[in-house]
Amino acid sequence: MTSGCRKVCWLLSDMNASHVVTEFIIVGLSGLKDKQAMLFVIFLLAYATILGGNGTIVYLVRTDSRLSSPMYFFLHNLSFADVVYTSVTVPNMLSGFLTQTKTISVLGCFAQMYVFLSMAVVGRAILTVMAFDRCVAICAPLRYAAVMTRQLRHRLVAGAWLFGALCSLPAFVMAVRLPFCGPNRVEHCFCDHSSVVRLACADTSRNSVVALTFALIALLATLALILSSYVAIGVSLTRTGPAGGRRKAFGTCVAHLIVVSISYTSASFVYISYRVGNFSSDVRIIVAILYTVLTPLLNPVIYSLRNKELREAAKRLFRKHTAGLPRRGVVFASNSD
Known part of the structure; x- marks a missing residue:
């Protein structure tokens, strides 16, 4: 929409209050209408995997006393943030694949926008806290327990959540104050900030900045x-003794490094896709959706594959829940008697 059209729409909204938008239409992947059923199945399976994998990590850390170290405390907060991050967008997106027109109230749209933005920042803040934890564990192993106290780890996590809430607030507040007087078709699968702001009947250059x-x-x-x-x-590893000890110490960081690489690489692709003019709208949306589900989907897989204690905890949980099930051979033996 041109700036001239925005000015006309803004003047019309002043003259007639009936032009005020009360709901938005989520357009979604309009260019892939013939593939809506396939997309629904794919993202439904992805969402179920996200809930199952991250939910299992949260449950294991909260119930298994052997997973009481700070690393698992931070990991379970990351998994919880990933669940919230995807749950605020993916269910609405899935319902959009099954309906011709998907609408959302203005209030619901902005609530979705804020939670999505803040959870994206919280996830990266927790990854930062996890990097600090690994740094203390490797650089000062003898002082690790004294430094990474229960009080400090709670403060670090609270700071990560607060950072996400505050860092997303300015853009959100400025978006809420914008006038919306006519166009209400959001060219996305959820209320993405830039997709909603461009519908405003006012100059949005400051919002973008x-x-x-x-x-x-x-x-x-x-x-x-x-x-x-x-x-x-x-630097610390280069000063340690045997190479085996260095490999073992660095092995505790591999899962975190992989998750960080995937998270920031996918974020870079989203940033590039929104600022390169020859990307189609459907390509931008697909890139944004993959960015939304990719890291929460891969986090539990990566940490489970790289972490023996987490795998052992999952096995203990499985044995605990299957121990009470009747054995088929015992039942048949009792029946034969």
């Missing part, structure tokens, strides 16, 4: 802290 500034702060600040932690880890 503020949103981009705080997005870069969230991304670059957390990435800089993560890289700083791993630089310190690398």
Whole structure:
């Protein structure tokens, strides 16, 4: 929409209050209407895997006393944030695949937008906290228990959640204050910030600058802290003795490094897709959806494959819940008697 059209629409909204938008239409992947059923199945399975994998990690850490170290405390907070992050968007997206027209109230749209933005930042903040935890464990192993106290780990997690809430607030508040007087078709599968803001009947250049500034702060600040932690880890490992000890110490960081790489690489692709003009709208939406589900989907898989204690805890949980099931051979023997 051109700036001239926005000005006309804004004037009309002043003259007639009936032009005020009360709901948005989520367009979704309009160019892939013949593949809606297939997309529904794919993302339903992905969402079920996200809930199952991350929910299992949360349950294991909260119920298994052997998973009481700070690393698992941070991991279970990351898994919980991933569940909230996907649950605020994917169910609505799935329902959109099954209906011709998907509408959402203005209030519901902005609530979805804020939770989505804040959870994206919270996830990266928790990854930063996990990098600091690995740094302390490797660089100062003898002082690890004294430094990473229960009080500190709770403060670090609270700070991560607070950082996500505050960092997303300026862009959200500015978006809420915008006038929406006519166009209400959101070219996305959920209430993405940039897709909603461009529908406003006003100049949104300041909104774009503020949103981009705080997005870069969230991304670059957390990435800089993560890289700083791993630089310190690398320096510390070069000063240690046997190579076997270095490999074992670095092995505790591999899962976290893989998750960080996937998270920031996918975020970079989303940033690029929104700023390269020759991307179609459907391609942008698909990239954004993959970014939304990819990291929460892979997190539990990566940590389960790389972490023996987590696998052992899952096995104990499985044996606990199957121990009470009747054995078929015992039942047949009792029947034969």
